[in-house]
Amino acid sequence: MPSPEFQPVQPFARAFRKETLLRRINNRSVYRTIRRAIRETGVNSPVLLAPCGYGWFFEWYRTDKIPIIGVDIEGPKVVAARMKLEPPAPVVKANILQMPFAGNQFEFVVSNRFLLHFNDDFRRKAFHELARVTGKFLLVHYDYATSIRQWLRSLRGKRSPEKDFSAYEGYRVWKRQGRKLHYNREMMAREGADAGLKLKRLYFVSYLISERVYCLYEKA
Numbered sequence: 001m002p003s004p005e006f007q008p009v010q011p012f013a014r015a016f017r018k019e020t021l022l023r024r025i026n027n028r029s030v031y032r033t034i035r036r037a038i039r040e041t042g043v044n045s046p047v048l049l050a051p052c053g054y055g056w057f058f059e060w061y062r063t064d065k066i067p068i069i070g071v072d073i074e075g076p077k078v079v080a081a082r083m084k085l086e087p088p089a090p091v092v093k094a095n096i097l098q099m100p101f102a103g104n105q106f107e108f109v110v111s112n113r114f115l116l117h118f119n120d121d122f123r124r125k126a127f128h129e130l131a132r133v134t135g136k137f138l139l140v141h142y143d144y145a146t147s148i149r150q151w152l153r154s155l156r157g158k159r160s161p162e163k164d165f166s167a168y169e170g171y172r173v174w175k176r177q178g179r180k181l182h183y184n185r186e187m188m189a190r191e192g193a194d195a196g197l198k199l200k201r202l203y204f205v206s207y208l209i210s211e212r213v214y215c216l217y218e219k220a
Helices: 021-041 059-061 076-081 120-133 149-155 170-175 185-194
Strands: 047-049 068-072 091-093 106-111 134-143 197-204 212-219
Touching: 021 106, 021 185, 021 197, 059 068, 059 106, 068 149, 068 170, 076 091, 106 120, 120 134, 120 185, 134 185, 185 197, 185 212
Parallel strands: 047 068, 047 106, 068 091, 106 134
Antiparallel strands: 134 212, 197 212
16 A cells, blocks of 8 residues: 555545635735745746645736646645636646656745645655755745744733644645644754755745745755
8 A cells, every 4th residue: 555645635525715805915915925036036937836726826826927837636626726727727636745847847846835734754755855846946835933923822822722633644644743833044944954955035924923934945
């Protein structure tokens, strides 16, 4: 039997989250942060979105004339992503630990809302695969160690609930148990260095207010 990391989860039915005004504002801020990182590197070739989910920000990428290629392991997400645009953006169904791309195939790779949810073993394997397919830059989403949101939560004595993924199947068995991790610059630099990447710059969605930050790595 294949090991868990190469088994996609079974198809599932999932409703899209309600697009509240606050969520739309947050999504727009996140996309602008990613777009800024892409533009500042001067890359014009297709950007790999790994994973791409249901087609996160596909419309905005096309409006801004940023060519993209998506990859995701889950069939329903691949189908939804392919339906986001007309004509559709290329989306490949594949595992992020074993992508069907050549080494250094992409100048810019984006990994959004993904790696921070997984345990160290999975993260390391995924990081090395992402580093393999990028020829220049990798942009990774982290939650930063310091933010006003975290400070307010600590004042209220509120802590993120522990999570138990023991009942999950497929790649989800690799999700990290317990509360999510928060990273500082040094931790990000070490994680990148292990995969042969050098930390180039941090892009904050909203410095100190939001905990979300995007780390731009450059291939050493």
